[in-house]
Amino acid sequence: MTQVKNMADRFNSSVNRLGLDLTILAPLIALVVLLVASSLASEYFLNSRNLTNVMRQVSYTGIIAIGVTFVIIGGGIDLSVGSMVALVGVLLLYALNAVTDPVMAIVVGILVALGSGALFGVFNGLLVTRGKITAFIATLATMSIFRSVALYLTDAGEVVSRNPLFPNLGGGYWLGVPIPVWAFLILAVAAHILLFYTRFGRHLCAVGANAQVARYSGIRVRTVILGSFTIAGACVGLSAIMLSSRLNSISPSDAGVLYELDAIAAVVIGGTALSGGKGSIWGTVIGALILGIINNMLNLLGVSPYLQGLVKGSVILIAVLVQYKRQQ
Amino acid sequence: MTEPIIRLHDIGKSFGPNVVLQGINLDIRPGEIIGILGENGAGKSTLLKLISGVYQPSFGSLEIGGRHYTELDPVTSRRLGIAMIPQEFNLVPTLRVYENVFLGQEIRKRGFLDRNTMRRKTREVMQNLQSSLDPKAEISSLSVAEKQLVEVARVLVDDARVVILDEPTTVLTDREVSVLFDVVRRLQGAGVAVLFISHKLKEVKDLCHSVLILRDGQVVEQSSTDDLDEENMARKMVGRELSQVFPEKQGHGGEVALEVRQLSLNSLLSDVNFSLHRGQILGLSGLVGSGRTEIAETIMGLRGKTSGQVLINGEVCNITSPEDAHRHNLAYLSEDRQGKGLVLSFNLIENITLLSLKRYIKGLIRHRAERRRAEHYQQALNIRTASLQTEVGLLSGGNQQKVYLAKLLDIEPEILILDEPTRGIDVGTKHEFYRLIRRLASEGKAILVISSELEEIIGLCDQVLVVREGRIVADLHDEQINEEDIMLYAAGARGASALNEAGVALS
Numbered sequence: 127m128t129q130v131k132n133m134a135d136r137f138n139s140s141v142n143r144l145g146l147d148l149t150i151l152a153p154l155i156a157l158v159v160l161l162v163a164s165s166l167a168s169e170y171f172l173n174s175r176n177l178t179n180v181m182r183q184v185s186y187t188g189i190i191a192i193g194v195t196f197v198i199i200g201g202g203i204d205l206s207v208g209s210m211v212a213l214v215g216v217l218l219l220y221a222l223n224a225v226t227d228p229v230m231a232i233v234v235g236i237l238v239a240l241g242s243g244a245l246f247g248v249f250n251g252l253l254v255t256r257g258k259i260t261a262f263i264a265t266l267a268t269m270s271i272f273r274s275v276a277l278y279l280t281d282a283g284e285v286v287s288r289n290p291l292f293p294n295l296g297g298g299y300w301l302g303v304p305i306p307v308w309a310f311l312i313l314a315v316a317a318h319i320l321l322f323y324t325r326f327g328r329h330l331c332a333v334g335a336n337a338q339v340a341r342y343s344g345i346r347v348r349t350v351i352l353g354s355f356t357i358a359g360a361c362v363g364l365s366a367i368m369l370s371s372r373l374n375s376i377s378p379s380d381a382g383v384l385y386e387l388d389a390i391a392a393v394v395i396g397g398t399a400l401s402g403g404k405g406s407i408w409g410t411v412i413g414a415l416i417l418g419i420i421n422n423m424l425n426l427l428g429v430s431p432y433l434q435g436l437v438k439g440s441v442i443l444i445a446v447l448v449q450y451k452r453q454q
Numbered sequence: 455m456t457e458p459i460i461r462l463h464d465i466g467k468s469f470g471p472n473v474v475l476q477g478i479n480l481d482i483r484p485g486e487i488i489g490i491l492g493e494n495g496a497g498k499s500t501l502l503k504l505i506s507g508v509y510q511p512s513f514g515s516l517e518i519g520g521r522h523y524t525e526l527d528p529v530t531s532r533r534l535g536i537a538m539i540p541q542e543f544n545l546v547p548t549l550r551v552y553e554n555v556f557l558g559q560e561i562r563k564r565g566f567l568d569r570n571t572m573r574r575k576t577r578e579v580m581q582n583l584q585s586s587l588d589p590k591a592e593i594s595s596l597s598v599a600e601k602q603l604v605e606v607a608r609v610l611v612d613d614a615r616v617v618i619l620d621e622p623t624t625v626l627t628d629r630e631v632s633v634l635f636d637v638v639r640r641l642q643g644a645g646v647a648v649l650f651i652s653h654k655l656k657e658v659k660d661l662c663h664s665v666l667i668l669r670d671g672q673v674v675e676q677s678s679t680d681d682l683d684e685e686n687m688a689r690k691m692v693g694r695e696l697s698q699v700f701p702e703k704q705g706h707g708g709e710v711a712l713e714v715r716q717l718s719l720n721s722l723l724s725d726v727n728f729s730l731h732r733g734q735i736l737g738l739s740g741l742v743g744s745g746r747t748e749i750a751e752t753i754m755g756l757r758g759k760t761s762g763q764v765l766i767n768g769e770v771c772n773i774t775s776p777e778d779a780h781r782h783n784l785a786y787l788s789e790d791r792q793g794k795g796l797v798l799s800f801n802l803i804e805n806i807t808l809l810s811l812k813r814y815i816k817g818l819i820r821h822r823a824e825r826r827r828a829e830h831y832q833q834a835l836n837i838r839t840a841s842l843q844t845e846v847g848l849l850s851g852g853n854q855q856k857v858y859l860a861k862l863l864d865i866e867p868e869i870l871i872l873d874e875p876t877r878g879i880d881v882g883t884k885h886e887f888y889r890l891i892r893r894l895a896s897e898g899k900a901i902l903v904i905s906s907e908l909e910e911i912i913g914l915c916d917q918v919l920v921v922r923e924g925r926i927v928a929d930l931h932d933e934q935i936n937e938e939d940i941m942l943y944a945a946g947a948r949g950a951s952a953l954n955e956a957g958v959a960l961s
Contacts, residue, residue: 323818325811332808335797342756342786342794343808343861344777403799 152448153396153412160419168426176422178304184418185310186369187385188411191392192310192317193361195410198393199321200354201334201402202261206250207362207389209272211382214243214366216276219285219376228291235292240363246272247359251352269386276378286375296372306368310411313364318407320357330354335403391438392417395445416441458483459615459647460505460536463522465514466671467500475500475671476513482616484645487638489652489662489679491691493880497671498651502618505649506538507531535615539605539622541878545593552576552589555608579607583637599630606637617641618649623657624878627742627906628941635661653880655684669693692882699885700913701892707733707916710768711900712784712869714753717762722748723924726762730869730900735891737915737935738904740944745924746904747789750871754779754786766869780809785867787858789874789904791851795858798847802839803828805846805857810864831860836886852883859890870894873904888914908937920944 164171171177190207197204221238225231246268253264287293298305321327332340333350340347365385370376394400395416396409420441424434458481466476475497482488492498503509505516507526516523518534545554552573561568561575576589585603593601602622609617619638623631638648638661652658658665659679667675667690675682675690682690710729717726723745730736738746751757753764755773763770766782773779779786788794796805807814807824814824828842835856839849846857855875862870875891876884891914895901905911911918918935920928920943928943942948 319818325815325819328804328808328811328819331804332797332800335799336793338794339797342776342788344775344780345808346775346777403797 153409153416153445156395156445157412157416157419160416164419164423167423170426171423176426178307180418180422181307182304182372183421184414185304185306186365187388187392187417188310188414189306189313189361189365189368190358190385191389191410191414192313192407193358194386194389195317195393195396195398195405195407196321196330196354196357197261198390198398198400199334199402199405200330200351201337202254202351202354203265203390203400204250204355204358205262205265205386206246206268206272207358208382208385208387209269209276210243210246210359210362211366211369211385212376212378213246213272213276213279214239214363215370215376215381216279216285216378217242218366218370219287220279222287222289222292223285228289231289232291232295235289236367239367240360243359243361243363243366244356245359247356247362248352250359251355254355255348255351273378280378282379284375284377287370292371293374294371296368296370306372309364309368313361314407314411317357321405321407326350326353331403331405334401388414388417391442394442394449397445397449399449413445456483456485458517459519461517462505463514463517465504465511465516467504467509468512473671475504475668478514478673480666480676482647482649484615484647485642486664487642487648487650487662489650489658489665490668491652491655491658491665491687492668493691493882496668496691496880498668499620500671501668502538502620502649502651505531505616506536506618532612535613536618537609537612537614537616538618539602539609539620541620541622541624543601543605545601545604547592547594549593550589551587551591551593551596551604551607554593554604555579555589555611557608559612575611576607579610582610583607583640597630598625599627599633602626602634603637606641610641614646616647616649618651620651621653621878622650623652623654631657653878655687655881658687659684667691688881691880699888701889703735703916704733704892704896707731707895707900708898711766712753712902713765713768714749715763715765717749717752717764718760719748719752719757719924720760721924723752726924726926728919728926728929730902732868732898732900733895734917735895735901735903735915737911737918738902738921739908739911739918739940740921742906744921744944746921747873748924749921750786750873750902750904753871754784780865780867783866783868784871785809785862785865785869786871787862787873787875789877791854791858791877792847796846796854796861799845801845802832802837802842802849802857806831806860806864809861827864828860831856831863835860835890852879855879855883855887859887863894867899869900869902871902871904874906875903876905876907876910908940911940912936922946 190211194204194207218235218239222231222235225234250265250268253259253268254261257264296306300308321330329340329345329350330353332343332345333347337347369381392413393405393410394413396406396411396413398405398409417438420437421434424437460482462478462480465478467474478501490498490501500509504511507528507530510525516526546557549557555576556572561571573589580587580589583603583606587600587603593604596604622634626634638650641648650658650662662679664678665675665682665687666673667687669691674693708731711732712730714726714728718724726749728736738749740746748757752759753773755775755778758774764773765771766784771782773782776786792798797808803824806828811819814820825842831837832839832842837853837856837860839853846854849857872891876887879887891901891903903911903915912935915935918930918940919926920930920940922944928939930939
């Protein structure tokens with residue numbers, strides 16, 4: 127009896143060390159089922175070109191979803207990420223076109239994108255921590271502000287890159303895998319380490335679970351929350367680099383539209399509780415993959431694009447219902 | 455003898471192979487007050503949940519009003535007049551008293567709420583309870599005792615025949631307790647049966663007619679309270695002799711570890727002075743709301759002091775956050791274990807290392823080192839849990855408190871401030887805590903204990919300070935440490951300004 131318990135314990139803890147908490151088993155199973163079903167339903171699905179495309183599509187919102195995971199674990203929410211993609215993209219292309227040396231321009235562009243993303247994240251974070259505005263309202267406002275500024279700067283027109291090297295970034299491959307996918311996976315590993323192996327990660331969970339306990343435990347609650355929004359902003363920066371370089375341009379009126387919903391959906395499907403305090407990066411990665419594959423399948427099967435929202439919505443509802451049942 | 459309202463026939467409950475309760479026979483008659491005693495995990499709450507329909511019995515049956523129930527659910531139980539007043543109140547803080555009293559059972563006239571009738575009925579019930587509480591008052595503006603009264607009123611307008619009170623006195627001051635007891639006796643006079651659960655044996659002895667004592671899921675004693683004194687109750691509960699409740703006092707300690715000079719906090723504290731020595735257990739007594747917790751929180755930097763100084767080892771320290779305090783080897787156990795102490799969704803390990811996390815980081819967090827440390831505390835403090843991965847929210851109160859203490863001890867503090875260290879903990883575990891606190895003191899730590907339980911203050915502390923209205927009004931040593939003296943100072947009948955009669959100072 128005790129031996130069995132010890133074994134279960136050891137299993138649990140080794141599973142934990144991988145970050146594969148048992149709570150993400152459900153989304154993982156869902157993903158496997160989906161993969162099997164998809165490959166049976168369409169012969170094109172397992173085509174390597176198709177898979178590569180799906181992965182690339184997933185990585186844009188997946189990168190953002192990883193950032194949003196931190197905000198949600200800390201007990202917040204970020205609705206502004208979609209609009210932020212547009213604004214950061216515009217700033218990035220302006221910087222890119224302002225520098226003549228193409229290599230130098232890309233370096234500057236990347237720095238501007240990551241920096242401005244992080245800065246907008248800090249702005250969101252300050253509204254929440256210093257302004258004491260609920261994250262939902264604060265980021266609802268900045269969602270509107272970021273999009274508006276992006277539209278104003280460009281007069282709602284598309285900004286096109288004049289840099290000959292830029293498209294190689296989002297459109298390029300390394301070892302046969304698209305660069306945005308590499309960015310997504312490397313970010314996921316880094317984010318996992320940040321969440322499970324650093325003080326910031328542990329403190330973020332404590333703050334999200336019970337900010338009062340965190341305060342009494344000497345945790346700098348405001349700094350930690352500010353950090354989570356900054357991470358989300360920097361992730362938006364990374365996503366904007368990948369997206370705009372793939373397209374070689376950015377259109378402020380439709381870049382990143384509804385990305386916030388895709389990101390939050392990925393986080394929720396991945397088993398992170400919207401109430402905060404707990405979460406998993408791998409869950410979010412799986413959640414993003416599930417959403418991407420469903421989209422792809424609906425396209426391959428010729429389902430009306432008008433019905434795709436219905437399917438996506440249903441998947442989110444099922445995921446939340448399964449989570450809720452488990453908590454009972 | 456009158457017919458019982460509820461009859462339990464050889465009732466029991468098991469979860470899988472685990473039998474948690476068995477062979478309970480109990481008749482509950484109108485106008486009877488029955489005390490239910492037992493250590494944490496003895497089966498008290500399981501029994502209550504069977505009666506209120508939250509659990510279904512695995513063995514035996516319940517007979518209510520002559521009918522047998524094997525599948526009772528909470529709604530039916532409520533309809534049959536069984537009402538439970540929980541430890542944590544279920545009131546909506548933004549609604550008014552009468553709205554809460556009638557919550558879910560609103561009186562309507564032609565489809566619309568009949569506010570006037572509800573207000574009138576609430577006032578009537580309050581009058582019956584000899585309270586002048588305004589039905590229109592908002593819940594958030596009420597004291598804990600008043601909120602409890604609202605819970606009682608809620609039960610009364612619904613014509614409850616059996617009222618279950620789950621540890622109702624833990625959060626009350628002595629005077630509020632006596633008010634509650636009057637209310638309970640009035641209920642009893644009206645023919646309502648009361649089940650009273652408490653850890654405080656004296657209360658059970660004073661209030662109840664009979665007592666049911668549980669140990670390991672079985673009844674070990676069922677008799678009239680006239681035939682059983684408190685000592686015997688405790689012995690039956692624990693199942694062994696309680697040789698000495700409190701460890702021997704050690705007299706006065708070494709050099710001064712913590713000194714507080716002329717500490718003030720807005721209108722809450724004024725001119726608080728004291729010093730705490732190494733190896734000493736200093737008690738801070740006083741009524742709820744007198745400023746005891748505020749003193750602790752000001753020292754810890756949780757509240758910004760208006761003026762005054764805090765000295766640690768003779769040096770003035772400017773502590774503005776708990777983080778600062780921890781750096782000065784000062785740790786604080788809050789009275790609110792679940793709201794301010796532990797992250798309930800974290801496991802034992804993560805809670806224990808939350809303050810000391812830095813020590814487990816070599817580049818990254820070393821999970822194995824954390825685990826080893828937690829195992830050490832599990833042994834040293836005798837924490838009972840199936841696994842260290844268990845969420846602490848699932849542990850019993852006593853074990854949670856041990857995890858909380860382990861969390862503080864892991865920063866190796868020199869000074870410990872313990873605010874209500876044994877609140878909501880059963881007798882056996884309390885004794886463990888008393889021995890533990892004394893052991894920490896004899897290891898040279900300086901310990902400040904805040905407690906509402908006079909017995910604890912008197913039995914445990916080497917020196918006692920009494921706080922009233924934000925001031926220290928008495929500094930008691932040796933034989934001066936007795937119930938009468940402390941109460942007289944605490945209530946203001948003696949000391950600096952005896953103008954306020956006893957009780958008036960109560961919040």
